[in-house]
Amino acid sequence: MEIPYTVTARPDTGLWNAKVGIWLFLASEVMLFGGLFSSYVFLRLGADYPWPMHELDVKFGFINTLVLIASSVFVVYAWVALKMRKWGTYQVWMTLVVASAALFLFNKSIEYKAKFAHYHAKLQDGSIVAGHIPKDGGKEARSIVFEASEVSVDHAAGGHHFLKFIDNRSEVKFTAPNGSEVKPSRGWFDQLKKAQSLQKEADALAAEGDTEGASKLTERIAKDHPDFALFGGQSAMPLKVTPAAKFVLPRSKVLAWEEAKLEMARKYGTNLSGKLVSDNLTIEIDEVDLRVYLRHDDPKARSIDDALIFKYFADEAQKKEVLEGFKHAHDIASAKHEAEIAKWQAKHPGVEYPEKTFLDFDKMMLKDLHADDEHGAADDHEEHAAAGGSAAHHAHPTLSIPFSDIRFFSNYGPRKNTFNAIYFTMTGLHGLHVLGGMLVLGYFLLFGRSLYLKNPEHMANRVEVGGLFWHFVDLVWIFLFPIFYLM
């Protein structure tokens, strides 16, 4: 059956159907993105922390804007080519549209990757450091390191999974309470599980009164699974470990820990006794934010020297340099601020100056922690992510901060703050729209020939509605770019 009004106008609407359809769809999309834009404004105006401004790398956003605008022009050229029945020309322009979309998404992926590789820690006193996990910091950079001299294993819960966290696994020996050595491994635990189910069978037979069958099974267990007896009927058993096993544990795998004991997450069924070696974050910093120390309305205003981060500089010289840099910037900012207040007071004698809180002090970030101030921290992130976060090209101070001093730790992903949350939501949703549009237009490019030969005007109309969607996606980006990157 032929779908009606794909080319000719419907009498009541005056338009061919897809045109009405796509505009209705775009109207709903306006509501979708409009709602998110108003969420952005709501979050920004209601923020109780300095709203991140000029934190995103403008050149990525700028290039992406040019790419999308160009692709909008290309899609219109493609449509005109179809209206003029020039299939070859249409193919050229549509290929460029799809290529532009791919380039946009590629740029986006670089931006996102840099954000996920960049970390941020807020300490207990409110001071903030940001930077990268050094590549050679490895697993220990933000893990709990625990030297266990005793490990309790459970063949019913978790089994062998704890083994992969032992750094010196090849050196350690496990001993059961009776002194015999055991070799925990995946196979070992599988055997124990088998023995356990055989034991259950034996118990069931004994309960029924079949003592012969039960004893046969018990013999079998003793022969095939000798280690099962070591457990003494329980599923868990403590094992001594020599030398002490060095566990390097991601914090998500640990339930509770203290100086001498550590309880892993329930699914591992493993508890450790021994010594907590470290629970530190090793971070190569490129940004220090001490704005919390600059609140004029705080009667007990503390000195920047007291900032918690300065305890953790390994290198005294570096620490001095950073502290001096900060004080220098602070003096300049303070002097400027005092001058502004004086000017304002002169114009408004007798009235108290309305303090605008921390938004005035965005100069106190100290984004550059190296001698050459050629580029800001923002530019570093993409290079860092590409290089895998290594310290190869700049000597950024490396701090080792105990997690007990850290109030909040995350990367620059959506969970860092509301700005990142709304940024990732909106650009992510927009990116999915770009992907969807790219797929549809790609379909028109690769599979449109047969429809074009049968009914070229219909094909032109299809490309027109696809193009309308594409322009809408461009429209959203035209607003997203200045709002997130420039304001």
Added chain:
Amino acid sequence: MADSPEELKKHLKLYTLVGAALLCFTVITVLVSYVDFGSTVINVFIGLSIATFKAGLVALIFMHLNHEKAMIYRILVFTFFFAAGGMVLFILALMDPIKI
């Protein structure tokens, strides 16, 4: 939408012009963002005005809204009413004197 080849060629010229204008205004947007016009409100207003102008070009010329049929305009009136309404509602919420 059936146009003659001459009209289409004229449209092509217009599209190229608008495309170039959009690219220029993108550069202008970035440059203007580094100028401080006094208050945040004015800075944001100027930035959004340029963005709205660019969006207008895309909507009117690329999306053919400058010579569309009445049906489409009717749909869009509702859209803008509800979108603007959405913005107004939360501004009212922000202005609410009752603080939680």
